Amino acid sequence: MIEYFASNMWQLWVIIAVICLILELMNGDFFIMCFAIGGVCSSLSAAVGGNIYVQLAVFAITSVLSLFFVRPAALRYLHKNEDSRVSNADALIGQTGRVSETIVADGFGRVAIDGDDWKALSVDGQPIEKDTRVRVVSRESIIITVERV
Numbered sequence: 001m002i003e004y005f006a007s008n009m010w011q012l013w014v015i016i017a018v019i020c021l022i023l024e025l026m027n028g029d030f031f032i033m034c035f036a037i038g039g040v041c042s043s044l045s046a047a048v049g050g051n052i053y054v055q056l057a058v059f060a061i062t063s064v065l066s067l068f069f070v071r072p073a074a075l076r077y078l079h080k081n082e083d084s085r086v087s088n089a090d091a092l093i094g095q096t097g098r099v100s101e102t103i104v105a106d107g108f109g110r111v112a113i114d115g116d117d118w119k120a121l122s123v124d125g126q127p128i129e130k131d132t133r134v135r136v137v138s139r140e141s142i143i144i145t146v147e148r149v
Helices: 002-007 009-027 033-045 050-076 090-093
Strands: 096-101 110-115 117-120 133-140 144-146
Touching: 002 090, 009 033, 009 050, 033 050, 033 090, 090 133, 096 117
Parallel strands: 117 144
Antiparallel strands: 096 110, 096 133, 110 117, 133 144
């Protein structure tokens, strides 16, 4: 079997590249993909008759070049809108919910939004009755400010 792979090294490099791609699917940070690119380039050098030292050099050089050029470009392209994406509690602003406990005048109540219950106060300080639809206008820590819809 070793003799077979020694005479068909391109197949071994393709197997390495496929394993790296499978590992990249589990990881997702485009680091292991660079070694898959190196494996593909090494399989091409093996297919045209390069010896093992040439194949290893091609693998090392293309993997390092991929780390410096391909990975940053892939990260920029695939994560380009990440800075403007809101997450966690900031995503509540603008959503609508239902008052689950009456919001008293100049005081607090509770609002249910997507299955979560938040401590809330009204934007104008007026009371808001239970089961009234409201929209979140701001958030301060764990307290949201709402207005009637």
